[in-house]
Amino acid sequence: YEGADIICYMPVDTRLNAIRFLRLVRPVMAFFIKYEFWSNFLHILKHRNIPTYSVSSIFREDQVFFKWYGRSYANVLKCFTRFFVQNEESKRLLESIGIKDVDVVGDTRFDRVLQIKQAAKHLPICEAFRSGVAGSDSAASSEKASHPDYKVFVAGSSWPPDEEIFIRFFNEHKDWRLLIAPHVIAEEHLKLILSLLKDKKVVRYTQTTPEEAAKADVLIIDCFGLLSSMYNYGDVAYIGGGFGVGIHNTLEAAVWNMPVIFGPNNKKFQEAQGLLKSGGGFEINTYEDFEGLMSSMMNDAAFLKQAGDKAGAFVASLSGATGKVLAKVKL
Template identity: 60%
Template sequence: MYNIIIYLYLLGVAIASIFSSKVRKMWRGEREAFDVLRNNVEEDAQYVWFHAASLGEFEQGRPLIEEMRRTHPQYKILLTFFSPSGYEVRKNYEGADIVCYLPLDTPINARRFLRLVHPVMAFFIKYEFWYNYLHILKHRGVPTYSVSSIFRREQIFFRWYGKSYAKVLACFTRFFVQNEQSRDLLASIGFTNVSVTGDTRFDRVLQIQQTCKHLPLVENFVQSKHLFVAGSSWSPDEDVFVPFFNQQSDWKMVIAPHVVSEEHLQQIEQRVKGPCVRYSKATIETVAEADCLLVDCYGLLSSVYHYADVTYVGGGFGVGIHNVLEAAVWGVPVVFGPNNQRFQEAQELLTAGGGFEVESKEHFQALMREWIDAPWRVQDAGEKSAQYVKSRAGATHRVLEEI
């Protein structure tokens, strides 16, 4: 049944590639992956394979990749992606010897891929459970690890109709999970090869903090005013916070939208009443006169958070919130929408007192007025954010220590 679904999906991707440039990139990249491997795999080298679905999972696994490279330089690193949003951004990542797409998980593709690579170890980050690849890795005796994984009761593995598919979990040598609940769930279906090591994303955001970019444009934009930074925002998020800052003269606002498209950027510019400038077009002179700075490029958000007094992480009024840790590491309050229940770090940040959920435009405005009237509350929340991140660090070391 699994393979039938995969082949139907493959057909769907082929059809969708005709109409979508993003899908077309993935479709072409998967087919080219075998050429990449043929041309770049060194016959006598030992490869450690890391697979990440997309950019977020890559950032989650990155500390492990880089520590492995530092402490075990005898290994070559193969990094694969499923999504263009990961591959297109990190295809030139210098921490890996080979970067390519992972061909879709058909039996033929899986056998062909592993004949070319022969990895000595394999790491799948968070949610990756590819049935054919995993079974062949197990058959060949390759140690295979699930890293920073998190399991929930509603997942197919723990449903009566998912017992057959749950057999894929037997292919892992060990699970390095984020929490005790995940360990208990795996134990309930007979898997005890589990270690609670935490989430390697905490190590990653601390790395980013230590190597953050100096941004003169942002510094000149802020000047002596307070700064609100909204990261990975969608239109429903902007409906919540933009009206408030349209009425504030003591605050400036940076918006880094999740979708950087001309249409979305123009929508934001129409919503903002004061002068608005795009980062790619800003100069030291023009940025100082603006009330809103639009980050219309990738790779800057984690450093922009450094300048914030209050942050907002988007997605909570739709698909689910994005990375709250990139903001929290800077010791600032982190605000987000109500769709956050599936995100452990957001729930823990709420409990720690550094995260704040808002359900509407009015709720957001009330929270901001409270902070403006009592600035010490902002500082207190920020200290709790920073302490929360620091207290969860160390997962990378714990994983490598066990391996």
């Protein structure tokens, strides 16, 4: 990370660990992101009068801080100098327990994904997979110019319940290519994915070349670090986790102006709710939901483009939180 001198894990949140860590680091201010409420660290930072900020935090009425029996838990929130929250509801809840130093600025992740998009990696294998043509010489460039790109469905951070739905659909539909980046890349999970795919030429990212990828129907990303750049090569994104503990990062896909599909466990994710309201995100509960939605996107180019544009516009419209935080922090 540019600008960072030291990157490390924080030690377990015990009083002694917090004392030792802060004695070594000697911060002039501290920032905790979203759901990070480290009780011992926060109480010692407050005791030492070190300005401490909570950024992109978001609160719900059912959290323990706002229950009659949660007063002792709420004390940890009073260690912060200021909160920069995502929405008005969070501000209201904090004010209900006596915390007034609160600004509604939004989520800094919107700024971050726009930044990541600007720094996206060029992935020759993914490019060849999309275009159906490999190479950068003049002959290849000429062929690319005359060859329309394939439509690509990108599945990011997928789990088995997700894969059973979209792989079943694409086993029956040959026109689109399928790019899968599973959340777990253990061999056992990759073998499960391969067992679901029928009559497809499948290649794995770490074991293929642009020439082979250009001829493949399915490309499986079997390594880490490519997901945010990979979305650049897709037309529709599916974000996994919605049939389990909760969906993964939808913004990394939406920032590329593509519609985003996810499962039902998305209610606690404000960005997913925003995508749904904007018309750039779509919830599915069953295979039939997915089949109907994808059929519409495959057969209606205008609908596909409009949904993608709405997803991209949603991300752009909520950028700027970082600047609002920095404007309030006394550096």
